[in-house]
Amino acid sequence: MKDNDKKSTLGVLGVGVVNYGAGNIFSLTAALERQNIAFGMVNTEADLEKYSHIIIPGVGHASAAMKKLAQTGLVNAIKALKKPVLGICVGMQLLTQHSEEGNVNLLNIIPLQTKLFDKNLGIKIPHMGWNTVDFKNHLLFENVAEGTQFYFVHSYFIEYNPIFDIASVNYGNKFSAAIQKDNFYGVQFHPEKSGEAGERLLKNFSNLSS
Amino acid sequence: MLSKRIIPCLDVKDGRTVKGINFVDLRDAGDPVALAAQYAAQGADELVFLDITATHERRKTMIEMVKSVARQLNIPFTIGGGISEIADAEALLNAGADKISINSAAVKNPQLIEDLAKNFGVQFVVLAVDTKHINGKNIVHLNGGRLITELETESWIKRAEDLGAGEILLTSMDHDGTKQGFDCNLLAKINQMINIPIIASGGAGKMEHFTEVFQKTGVDAALAASVFHYGEILIPNLKQELKRNNIPVRNP
Numbered sequence: 001m002k003d004n005d006k007k008s009t010l011g012v013l014g015v016g017v018v019n020y021g022a023g024n025i026f027s028l029t030a031a032l033e034r035q036n037i038a039f040g041m042v043n044t045e046a047d048l049e050k051y052s053h054i055i056i057p058g059v060g061h062a063s064a065a066m067k068k069l070a071q072t073g074l075v076n077a078i079k080a081l082k083k084p085v086l087g088i089c090v091g092m093q094l095l096t097q098h099s100e101e102g103n104v105n106l107l108n109i110i111p112l113q114t115k116l117f118d119k120n121l122g123i124k125i126p127h128m129g130w131n132t133v134d135f136k137n138h139l140l141f142e143n144v145a146e147g148t149q150f151y152f153v154h155s156y157f158i159e160y161n162p163i164f165d166i167a168s169v170n171y172g173n174k175f176s177a178a179i180q181k182d183n184f185y186g187v188q189f190h191p192e193k194s195g196e197a198g199e200r201l202l203k204n205f206s207n208l209s210s
Numbered sequence: 211m212l213s214k215r216i217i218p219c220l221d222v223k224d225g226r227t228v229k230g231i232n233f234v235d236l237r238d239a240g241d242p243v244a245l246a247a248q249y250a251a252q253g254a255d256e257l258v259f260l261d262i263t264a265t266h267e268r269r270k271t272m273i274e275m276v277k278s279v280a281r282q283l284n285i286p287f288t289i290g291g292g293i294s295e296i297a298d299a300e301a302l303l304n305a306g307a308d309k310i311s312i313n314s315a316a317v318k319n320p321q322l323i324e325d326l327a328k329n330f331g332v333q334f335v336v337l338a339v340d341t342k343h344i345n346g347k348n349i350v351h352l353n354g355g356r357l358i359t360e361l362e363t364e365s366w367i368k369r370a371e372d373l374g375a376g377e378i379l380l381t382s383m384d385h386d387g388t389k390q391g392f393d394c395n396l397l398a399k400i401n402q403m404i405n406i407p408i409i410a411s412g413g414a415g416k417m418e419h420f421t422e423v424f425q426k427t428g429v430d431a432a433l434a435a436s437v438f439h440y441g442e443i444l445i446p447n448l449k450q451e452l453k454r455n456n457i458p459v460r461n462p
Contacts, residue, residue, distance in 0.1 A: 020340070061331060129211070130212070130215065130255055149461075
């Protein structure tokens, strides 16, 4: 209730999905729709003002995604945001400082490194499928049962750092499944493909107060 | 721990699922959306839809179906059948498909694998391989096993991995339909060779076969059609059985 009041005083509501052409966003918007979360597309800086929450989706190649994001001209405006921002998969990786994928500098909102899985650890790449996420007591994971699995599909991961980690996962090594710094959040898994728990997480994000 | 995936495969013709499906409580067993939702509710980890008509003219029907499925389904799904160019793949991606499965088109034009991986990422590209044991060799077949190629299965899969396939869906034609179990020898061999996930297919008849394939081969997922459609194996029971055998599975 409190959140709703706050949003209405701000005159903005719902989730803005940054539409920068990195992968398909149909599944994400479908999941938002199933959760009755209002949403719209963010194409311009002015669009960023229209919504109380922002999601940066993304699949594919980090350096290609970064290039596309830069082309939108939204980089500085995104970095300056004070409202809740959620990066998903490659969208999460964009929040970090640097990715080994294409050896590219990213938004550097969260000072972490995105690294390639080490084949020598005897794991298959990509990390594909449902893996158990070990999360902390955090609003994003509210009402998600302990030991819940989420759906991952990626070849690069974000190094584990207890300062920014809010959930970790093991595959070859322990890395971050979810991170946070201030109003910026990121999840490596795909909540829009992670069954009911994933939908719950999207709902939780949309309920975070600005 | 990464779970082993259980994947029902649905055959689709003109946007409708075919083959006997005997779920109770389903008003329309041919509706792919209703079926997909039912499987998701039962705890399937992923779904594969195979377009068995897959002609160019009917592509539109398929795209509409994919959109409806993506609107409803909260687990990943793969679309296969008749995908031969980037434009086909892109249309499916934009309609909400998580992965596409290619088969004949990749054999005819291996470059397609690389092009798809470059455009959409390796995670989007599943290479389906139908293989048959002939004179001591494993040989790739096309058109549901009716057409023999000159490719040896092992070298074709290795090459596909190098080109950028993100996952292999390996169907043993010798085991498919027999209900005598998966081809564990071949699957174990291929699994040793490559470093991308493998979906085992062909031969599932009872729950023990799933336990066996995960214990003996190291594959990442197992796919089946009729045992699920006819209700011979129920996914919740299968998950329980696998768990009892210490195989990591997802509890939905």
